[in-house]
Amino acid sequence: MxxxxxxxxxxxxxxxxxxxxxxxxxxxxxxxxxxxxxxxxxxxxxxxxxxxxxxxxxxxxxxxxxxxxxxxxxxxxxxxxxxxxxxxxxxxxxxxxxxxxxxxxxxxxxxxxxxxxxxxxxxxxxxxxxxxxxxxxxxxxxxxxxxxxxxxxxxxxxxxxxxxxxxxxxxxxxxxxxxxxxxxxxxxxxxxxxxxxxxxRGMVAATVHLHGPDLDLHSGVFGGAVPNPAAAVARLVAALHDENGKVQVPGFYDDVLELTDAERELFARVPDDDSEFLKVAQSRALHGEDGYSTLERLGARPTAEVNGIGGGYQGAGHKTIVPSDAFVKLSFRLVADQDPSKIIKGVEQFVSQHTPDGITASVEWEGAGVRxxxxxxxxxxxxxxxxxxxxxxxxxxxxxxxxxxxxxxxxxxxxxxxxxxxxxxxxxxxxxxxxxxxxxxxxxxxxxxxxxxxxxxxxxxxxxxxxxx
CATH class of the missing domain: 3.40.630.10 (Zn peptidases)
Structure with missing residues (x-):
């Protein structure tokens, strides 16, 4: 120059x-x-x-x-x-x-x-x-x-x-x-x-703990007769999205600032090679909310992700139990105008709605989140x-x-x-x-x-x- x-x-x-x-x-x-x-x-x-x-x-x-x-x-x-x-x-x-x-x-x-x-x-x-x-x-x-x-x-x-x-x-x-x-x-x-x-995007993140019986139980003696926290956490995770990839937390999309037509047109100009994206991600398929491009899903739409899940026996071989506890780690990426405090309330409501009788749930938040x-x-x-x-x-x-x-x-x-x-x-x-x-x-x-x-x-x-x- x-x-x-x-x-x-x-x-x-x-x-x-x-x-x-x-x-x-x-x-x-x-x-x-x-x-x-x-x-x-x-x-x-x-x-x-x-x-x-x-x-x-x-x-x-x-x-x-x-x-x-x-x-x-x-x-x-x-x-x-x-x-x-x-x-x-x-x-x-x-x-x-x-x-x-x-x-x-x-x-x-x-x-x-x-x-x-x-x-x-x-x-x-x-x-x-x-x-x-x-x-x-x-x-x-x-x-x-x-x-x-x-x-x-x-x-x-x-x-x-x-x-x-x-x-x-x-x-x-x-x-x-x-x-x-x-x-x-x-x-x-x-x-x-x-x-x-x-x-x-902003974010809130939490660990959801599910507690059932106060000790691990023999699955032959008690299985099928008492609620299983590991099965409950699996059902909770399965309910997190619908078949179109939309998050099912109550009120999750209420305040989302939607992309304008002009913004979507500008986003469409950005080279968006899905095959190259999959190569970088070392993944074999795309996934996400229907109706949006990969670029829009990554930056302009809110998401819910399962970051970790566990409960019960994790070692080699079998240990036939109904586990006492299970957990899942969740994170929610937020877009403009979403309030982390409202999302926190919605997630807690979602967890309550998907906790069966006989199991207690607690949600441990990693701070108040960021906008x-x-x-x-x-x-x-x-x-x-x-x-x-x-x-x-x-x-x-x-x-x-x-x-x-x-x-x-x-x-x-x-x-x-x-x-x-x-x-x-x-x-x-x-x-x-x-x-x-x-x-x-x-x-x-x-x-x-x-x-x-x-x-x-x-x-x-x-x-x-x-x-x-």
Whole structure:
């Protein structure tokens, strides 16, 4: 590009690779208490990297209630510059089962354009491209400070469900004040199809416990005469969906924000190769709610999934019993306008309706759940984002998509009361949360270029226009 951004990034690719090699070696697994010291080391490493980049204010927020988060701030120096808050996370998923990894998950390995390690795509690579992009922005503009007031909040518990993030937001709300939030923890539909996420689903999750007799019973003596919790949990799961794939929880769809015809037309433009999707999923068939495409099912429709089920004897051979207990783990992905508290009530009603006499049911919730978030198309914040991504992809059109996963973005958006957009370059086959996670390096460099261009675009737009709907 004539403004030098791409040249700078090309000349400094080795800097990004060197930083990734160091940071990816830190096994900051937030879900495992014995790795919490590594989560702190991970936070300290990124704090140092932000200081090396030039951020004058860098702090580690660790009040004992949550694992360390990193806050960095670099004022523009321009009186009317808008303020941008970048959200990401530095913790990573567990690596089990370790035997399925082809390489050591914490020994980064480069093979051509691919880098494999836990956290390469989710989310360390996607965060580090911002530091390179910021350096390119400064070099290309000749500025000593960013064109926007730039803030980073880098969480340390996202891979554990962000259990304390709302506490952090409440405590530091004034420090996080901004005119727009840029989330860098998502991806694109394909390497040659630039896209941006326009919504993330919310989630509630629970374990349902069913208790029958107070001890395991001989199935020959008592079977057929007392209720069986394992059979009851199987019937409960079978009743969760109808024959068309619709969730049968009372009121589940009452508040769903349906896709408009225009949005469905835009979704239809996104290349959606079901055979390739099945290959990545290593599945032999598609399944889901009737009347919707795979892409719509993944990001724009609510779902209910069975994450685990059990009860009774699990060992080799036979143990002929009526088991005392059974359980099922359920998760519900939610879309815009669904209230997690209403879904919780509906699930509890559903469980009560499907619990037979003689069995008691209890529902153990994993927190209060998180809401879905939505990005309106066509807003100034969205348009400048797609302009920046398009430039990094040589003028290609940027398509909207939806993220099927869930995160704390809706809570963050509510706390700062600002528009939110997504700049992510992960790919569907990055195997995040799975063995052999990888990231495509050329995508990281494109992400750095888009970020470099975005700050000038938002500065030119100004505060008032950036916040307008």
């Amino acid at each position: 004539s403004d030098g951004i791409r040249d700078f990034i090309d000349e400094h690719r080795a800097d990004l690779l060197a930083d990734l090699d160091q940071w990816l070696r830190i096994p900051g697994i937030s879900a495992q208490p014995d790795r919490h010291g590594d989560v702190r080391r991970s936070a300290e490493w990124f704090a140092d990297a932000a200081r090396r980049t030039g951020f004058p204010t860098v702090e580690i927020w660790d009040d004992g209630a949550w694992l360390p988060a990193v806050y960095a701030e670099w004022p523009s120096g321009d009186a009317d510059a808008p303020t941008v808050l970048v959200y990401a996370h530095h913790d990573v998923q567990p690596v089990d089962p370790l035997e399925l990894w082809h390489t050591d998950p914490f020994d980064p390995t480069i093979d051509g354009d691919l880098l494999r390690a836990r956290g390469a795509s989710d989310d360390k690579g996607q965060l580090l491209f911002h530091l390179l992009g910021l350096r390119a922005h400064l070099a290309a503009t000749g500025r000593s400070t960013p064109a926007v007031n730039l803030k980073f909040i880098v969480e340390g518990e996202e891979e554990s469900g962000s259990p304390h993030f709302e506490e952090l937001l409440a405590k530091y709300r004034n420090r996080l004040a901004c005119d727009v939030v840029v989330v860098t923890d998502t991806g694109m539909v394909a390497a040659d199809v630039p896209s941006t996420v326009t919504g993330m 879905a978030c939505i990005v309106p198309l066509g807003t100034p914040a969205y348009t400048r984002l797609t302009d920046a991504i398009s430039a990094a992809f040589d003028g290609a059109a940027v398509l909207p998509t939806r993220e099927g996963g869930s995160g704390p973005e809706a809570g963050l958006q509510l706390a700062v009361a600002a528009p939110l957009v997504f700049l992510g370059v992960g790919l569907p086959d990055d195997q995040i949360h799975a063995p052999n996670e990888k990231v495509t390096l050329s995508m990281l460099f494109k992400g750095a270029e888009a970020a470099a261009r975005l700050w000038s675009g938002y500065a030119a737009l100004g505060k008032d226009a950036l916040r307008s709907a």
